[in-house]
Amino acid sequence: QLVAYEVKRMKAEEGNKQKILRHIKELAEKLYKNENPYPAVAMHKVQKPTEGCHLRLHQKPFPRLDEGTVQWIIDQATAKLQSAPPAVKAEKKCMVPSGPPIAAILERNGNALANSARRLEVVRNCISYVFENKMLEAKKLFPAVLRAMKGRAARHCLTQELHLHVQQNRAVLDHQQFDFVIRMMNCCLQDCTAMDEHGVAAALLPLVTAFCRKLSPGITQFAYSCVQEHV
Numbered sequence: 001q002l003v004a005y006e007v008k009r010m011k012a013e014e015g016n017k018q019k020i021l022r023h024i025k026e027l028a029e030k031l032y033k034n035e036n037p038y039p040a041v042a043m044h045k046v047q048k049p050t051e052g053c054h055l056r057l058h059q060k061p062f063p064r065l066d067e068g069t070v071q072w073i074i075d076q077a078t079a080k081l082q083s084a085p086p087a088v089k090a091e092k093k094c095m096v097p098s099g100p101p102i103a104a105i106l107e108r109n110g111n112a113l114a115n116s117a118r119r120l121e122v123v124r125n126c127i128s129y130v131f132e133n134k135m136l137e138a139k140k141l142f143p144a145v146l147r148a149m150k151g152r153a154a155r156h157c158l159t160q161e162l163h164l165h166v167q168q169n170r171a172v173l174d175h176q177q178f179d180f181v182i183r184m185m186n187c188c189l190q191d192c193t194a195m196d197e198h199g200v201a202a203a204l205l206p207l208v209t210a211f212c213r214k215l216s217p218g219i220t221q222f223a224y225s226c227v228q229e230h231v
Helices: 007-013 017-035 067-083 102-131 135-148 152-167 175-190 200-208
Strands: 212-216 219-222
Touching (some): 007 017, 102 135, 135 175, 175 212
Antiparallel strands (some): 212 219
């Protein structure tokens, strides 16, 4: 239905955050109602007595309840429940038109795809500069790389590129290279969600036990010692 009816509306909303948020809220409500068709039963709230009410004069005594009347009300309610038909939501079937051609939607997402490709290129270039010891160029790209780590594709890209360098026996780094790699790994793990646990985080595990630096003769520091605090 979104593809069929809402493409024009989405195009009109581009750049207006408030309209987009309102649209998302409407969608969320529809999805929620679809999953929870029966409203929750409202519970009767009994008000608490106010402070100092026991000091008031002219208090009416609570009326004595008639046991027979109370039982009759309960029996009536039970009988109603037993005779009530089961609550089943009738499915409404409807035809949804095919909407605009897919090409129109792909065009709209073209910029996003181009942006994503540029981000991945920035990540690859920065890692190459670090391992080629072109630190000035790496520093220029570094803020953009850290921003790119917000996206899952860039996080995957980082793990793949670092894996290639491990395979080329380039795991022993100098201090500056080590610092750059650690900062990228930390940023990558910081932005990881539970969904990345068996993907990005798992891919980083063998890498953090491979990358290292020599602190002094006979003493080696591995990357995991700097990133092990992440959940």
